[in-house]
Amino acid sequence: MVNMPFATLQFPSIALTQLKSVAESRFGDRVRVRILYLNHEFAHYLGVETYQVMNSVQASNAGLGDWLFRSVAFPEQPDNADAYFKRYYP
Incomplete structure (x- = not known):
């Protein structure tokens, strides 16, 4: 598990x-x-500090953990980094 x-x-x-x-x-x-x-x-x-920032409420609400692994889950989809960061981290 x-x-x-x-x-x-x-x-x-x-x-x-x-x-x-x-x-x-x-x-x-x-x-x-x-x-x-x-x-x-x-x-x-x-690094623990980076991990904790990425595990914050803001990052969770933005789906950062899921987004980080998107290319593994959906390799056929185009990169959307610019759109993602503009939307959640303007």
Whole structure:
């Protein structure tokens, strides 16, 4: 299970911890579940200060985290960086 980038750094994911517990209780030795905190990896990559700015309320309201990965999710779409930044960060 993966705790995705832009999740808070201060707290573990209660949801993933609960899902892990349920899966292990239900399936026993038939499954192995690990929780990967990619939010921590991404914060280390960007730098914690930059990560926190990108995880701010303003950035969340502008969909910055989603926008950052748009080219991976939709590689056929043209770059929209200028339009995005003009709209959300004039």
